[in-house]
Amino acid sequence: MIGAHPDDCDIKAGGTAALFVALGHEVKFLSVTNGDAGHMEMGGGMLAKRRYEETQEVARRLGVTYDVLDNHDGELLPTLEIRLDIIRKIREWDADVVLAPRSNDYHPDHRYTGILVQDAAFMVGVPNIAADTPPLRKNPVFLYYQDHFQKPNPFEPDIAIDISSVIDKKIEALDAHVSQFYEWLPWISNDSDPIPSGKEERKAWLKSKRTSAPNPAVVKALEEWYGAKKAGNVQYAEAFEICEYGTQPDKEELKRLFPMLK
Numbered sequence: 464m465i466g467a468h469p470d471d472c473d474i475k476a477g478g479t480a481a482l483f484v485a486l487g488h489e490v491k492f493l494s495v496t497n498g499d500a501g502h503m504e505m506g507g508g509m510l511a512k513r514r515y516e517e518t519q520e521v522a523r524r525l526g527v528t529y530d531v532l533d534n535h536d537g538e539l540l541p542t543l544e545i546r547l548d549i550i551r552k553i554r555e556w557d558a559d560v561v562l563a564p565r566s567n568d569y570h571p572d573h574r575y576t577g578i579l580v581q582d583a584a585f586m587v588g589v590p591n592i593a594a595d596t597p598p599l600r601k602n603p604v605f606l607y608y609q610d611h612f613q614k615p616n617p618f619e620p621d622i623a624i625d626i627s628s629v630i631d632k633k634i635e636a637l638d639a640h641v642s643q644f645y646e647w648l649p650w651i652s653n654d655s656d657p658i659p660s661g662k663e664e665r666k667a668w669l670k671s672k673r674t675s676a677p678n679p680a681v682v683k684a685l686e687e688w689y690g691a692k693k694a695g696n697v698q699y700a701e702a703f704e705i706c707e708y709g710t711q712p713d714k715e716e717l718k719r720l721f722p723m724l725k
Contacts, residue, residue, distance in 0.1 A: 464480060465549070510642070554597060560604050623681045
């Protein structure tokens with residue numbers, strides 16, 4: 464799971480990650496920037512260090528591995544050097560599934576992360592590219608995280624996963640990003656809602672801010688995978704769109720790769 468910042472994977476797929484871990488699979492989160500601009504009072508190396516420490520706490524709480532590349536927050540570009548770094552990370556992990564943002568996001572770091580992963584999708588199997596790391600002999604399935612952007616084309620949920628059973632696990636992971644969810648993001652969004660001081664009260668507040676019912680398109684995808692009766696009881700879901708690059712899976716292959724859908 465690849466994101467631009469050290470909380471993006473957690474926001475977009477923390478519940479799915481928790482389900483994978485519970486089923487015995489290994490999950491890596493990769494942040495392409497170090498997050499050194501995402502705060503209103505601190506920045507630079509001090510903030511990057513704090514945010515890295517937050518990612519390692521997420522790794523402990525969620526049971527994942529969390530890597531952070533040392534690129535400046537807010538200054539990401541789809542360069543060859545960073546593309547090669549991502550190719551190496553995908554190869555080293557021997558990834559079966561790679562998730563990343565679409566390239567029509569509001570944030571340039573998100574957009575360029577999407578482009579970087581797209582550009583890596585074929586190259587992970589080319590031996591003479593990033594030749595210091597052995598190429599993959601299989602091409603992973605690449606998917607996009609859900610978003611709400613409509614132009615030039617809206618997100619299409621090919622997979623929708625019921626994360627209701629692990630929603631508190633996801634909130635527990637988000638809670639580790641103290642610098643973001645209790646400081647920076649409320650400030651940048653001018654959220655005047657007071658942030659509770661108690662630990663459990665904070666998590667309840669965070670859950671109220673960071674969860675919502677599945678939208679109609681996601682409900683339709685849930686019905687396809689779980690049946691109408693069960694889909695009607697899903698409180699929380701995460702959805703993904705299959706990228707046209709990489710392996711193109713059929714429904715049975717998706718069930719193999721996402722065993723929580725069986």
